[in-house]
Amino acid sequence: MLDVTKTATAVEDAVALPADPAPAAKQEKARSLWGDAWVDLRRNPYFLVASVLIFFLLLVAAFPGLFTSASPTKGDLVRHFLGKPELGSIGSEGWLGYDGQGRSVYARLIYGTRASIIVGVTVTAIVTLVGGVMGMLAGYFGGWIDALLSRLTDIFFGIPFLLGAMVVLQSFVERTVWVVVFALAFLGWTQMARVMRGAVITVKHADYVHAAKALGAGTGRILFRHILPNAMAPVIVVATIALGGYISAEATLSYLGLGLAAPTVSWGVDISTGVDQIRVAQHILLWPSIMLSITVLAFIMLGEAVRNALDPKLR
């Protein structure tokens, strides 16, 4: 039989405990999982490079006037195909040369950023919102919503993304940035719905969701307090990487002549013109291509860095 006299009660000991075994634990601050991920991110050189690049691109897109005083549309045929960057005059109107109509390549680069960023950011926002909500409903409620969404996703999955976008764009006469955004979002949301649905299904069987139900929590609370915060991570990662993909899709469509068209200033439009003139003046193709690659790369790098920080299994 147990000796009761020496039986210290667990509770008293445990109360005395925090000061006891690990004094260092006392100074330990509250660290949320997001906070931990942020600490990880800050140490990741890829994240630093990517975020500096992206910050810079956003700045350019918002305030192109800060970077050049030249106009992207004013041509002067005297400067027709003038090339060769002059290192001495970085940032000046002509430092990256002029295009066939004598417009500043640099100015077009700066002003073209806006189209790419708008397309990338808005498409991602719409796709994440629509796809996220649909995926969440399908994953949580299952049943016919899920069946419907799953079949819909399968159908969209069967349509090649660019081919689909081309068909949609063909049916519009005037192709503004918003039309391109619509076409890409229309075809892209099912991907995000799929990701969200998977994440929600994993999370909804967690014990803490059962615990909330056992407390009598309503559907809204369960969805937004418990499921959504825990299902967000994969969606954020996919969205970041997809953002780069939408930017390059816009450029591809514009290059094919189905996306944006002159007089809209966009890298895709310039790449398209640049290809036609590749034998005469290579620099017209070169600079927008470089900008496009850097931008896409920056978002993919950011996405990878976020993935590493959010996925504890990779740590």
Added chain:
Amino acid sequence: MTIIDNTATVPSPRDGADHTGPLLEVRDLHVEFHTRDGVAKAVNGVNYSVNAGETLAVLGESGSGKSVTAQAIMGILDMPPGKIPQGEILFRGQDMLKMAEEERRKIRGRKIAMIFQDALSSLNPVLSVGYQLGEMFRVHQGLSKKDATVKAVELMDKVKIPAAKARVSDYPHQFSGGMRQRIMIAMALALEPDLIIADEPTTALDVTVQAQVMDLLAELQQEYNMGLILITHDLGVVADVADKIAVMYAGRIVEQAPVHELYKRPAHPYTKGLLESIPRLDQKGQELYAIKGLPPNLLRVPTGCAFNPRCPKADDICRTEIPALVPVTEQDGADLPGRTSACHFWKETIHG
């Protein structure tokens, strides 16, 4: 159903025929893991040995370093983040840590085999059980596919899987948990190793199946005169099968003793606390004795004796000096063979 009377089944240690000294000896082994938050010292100077035909139980809680030690012996530690800064692992007198990878691989599987807790994830789900068992013979002994299958059936019979011949081409998921663990044992036995390391072999199983599997393991160990290192947290399982016990805490062995001695007179406050804190089937207590506090954080192992913040006997010396693992004797100084304790107050603990 069989009713087993356990009177005669206590195995006696026997030494290997052609080899003097222990079959396996671990000396001053250290393992650390380099993590984001710092260096986790998982194993801090472990010494133990096991002879042929002997069962050594390594008892400890999660984070005690019991499984890490076993992985170091098997050479399956993930390095990095793992690192073995010092220590020796002698198999038949040869240090395995100094061997070339090629040489080590010859020992692994053939001379030392391991059984894991989770049989389902240790077996390949897309290959039939017979294929996986036969692989051992094809790879190591160069048998033909047909001969290997015959051997696989033999093995399945040996571990008492009913209708072995019919089930040899079944896949792992078609077997129950207990049967899968038998298949794991069969794989470990395939090449008739000298030593088997079983890491919590029955923890995932139900009580009634647990007993079957432990009995099988003990029976086969006797038949092949193998050494067995049984890693577990379960004091009940240990009492049923072990010859000697090493109790681990925070990467160190805190006490070693023959099984009967340990349960009768523990010489370390941690062992004593553990024994008193488990509820007993044959006793109904009011309140359990509880070891206070929490298992140590390996990133911040307390100074001195790692157990001192939780120890009822802790004194100033315990907070500053790491107690060495010293031989434990009777009150009159008479030897207690095989007994050691790493406690400044072992005398008070065992005799007090």
Added chain:
Amino acid sequence: MADLSKNDEAVAAAVEAPVGRGEPILQVRNLKKHFPLTQGIVFKKQVGAVKAVDGVSFDLYQGETLGIVGESGCGKSTVAKLLMNLESATAGEVFYKGQDITKLSGRALKAVRRNIQMVFQDPYTSLNPRMTVGDIIGEPFDIHPEVAPKGDRRRKVQELLDVVGLNPEYINRYPHQFSGGQRQRIGIARGLALNPEIIICDEPVSALDVSVQAQVINLMGKLQDEFNLSYLFIAHDLSIGRHISDRVGVMYLGKMAEIGTDEQIYEHPTHPYTQALLSAVPVPDPEARAHRERIILTGDVPSPANPPSGCSFRTRCWKAQEKCSQETPLLAIPQRFDGLDTPAAHLSACHFAEEKQVVPVH
């Protein structure tokens, strides 16, 4: 609560009524849960059912601990989920203070939930990793605002932390900053927040380290006295089951095999399954291994999708006879002990129940 419907109001009133010590507070009658097995993707066709719980009845008395023990797959955790209304029962009733709670929904269910809470098995998955400890323990108050006024909540949460033996300053930390034992204390605090009458404990210590298990078991014992709780304690560890329970029910394959006081079950078991189960538990005493009789069952637990006819234990039972495959034994006091003043006279579902002592008595 003026907008409650009449029926809800009746339930709410019934639920608020106190129950005397030793009176049944929860009565489970012929509870069943069958999970359908379907085939086909679009046109689903039911081809069978996993009978996870197949007709279980028992009473939980106010202030007692009823242990439910059994091996994995016996349905004990499903019983817990059914009682919590986390799964809906296929058939049967659960009366809480005389009200059948299996068919409740909406506000009436919410009122019942205040009084029946749960502690989960795995402290690593039962706490939302993105919420602070304060939010986790305070969530019950958000859901049932009538329990604690808004300004009072932080103090209440800190009080609860103190009650379960955690430092109240930890209120802003996240679950991953705690060890398993501490997390389980957080889970217990959440269960206590609404001041329930019944706590359903689903293997609350089986995921914890041995040295921490005792702390949590003692804590639960202390809380039971302090808050006058009734526990339904689900365990696969029979030793813990014995330690904590006043009465014990043994489940096998979705059915109750035997139920009685802890003394009746552990010292005078009459069902062969209980006897085998008890004899297989390793006893932490090497002296005992020499003179312990062990009943080693052959084979594994049959699939609950296809249980044997008659007595479900007959495929592994050494006493099985023709009768066992034809007649399902009822959970009743065996005839040979009926009316006798012996500890063996308790409910046991076996045609050939006889007493057999397998646990050494000290």
